[in-house]
Amino acid sequence: MAYTPNQIKTAEALKPILAETVQLYVLTQNVHWNVTGPLFQSIHLLTEEQYTELATAVDEIAERIRMLGQKAPASLKAYQELGGIPDGDENATAEVMVKALADAHSYIASRIRPLISNASEGGDEVTAGLLTDRLTVHEKAHWILGATIA
16 A cells, blocks of 8 residues: 555654553553652542553554554654653652642643644545644643642
8 A cells, every 4th residue: 555645744743642642541550650749549549540541542653653554663662762751759858749740741732732723634534633633632732730739
């Protein structure tokens, strides 16, 4: 099957989103495992919901890349090279951890936003829909996390 230049371009644009989703998954696990203090219970439960959702998202994004005819990056090295979310600090305070998560969600949202219109303009409504769904998740997570430490 031959893939169009638009499909290849879209798949390439999704690769950093996949990498950053994996990085966010790891960051979320760090908070889930290592957060302490009076907010422990609420943050522990919230991050469990979030990392569970992110695990599904990783698979959906990778499968979309494959459907567009490209290989999905699948190594830690590739994720480090493609992604822009810094590692978490397991010794940070709950507030610092939650702020890092909120910032990461905001960062991914800012990276996704322009890709939605690019996919749509290229006639790829499936990718545009996937990215719109991801944007909704990240904006909501940013809001909830921000409200937790406000």
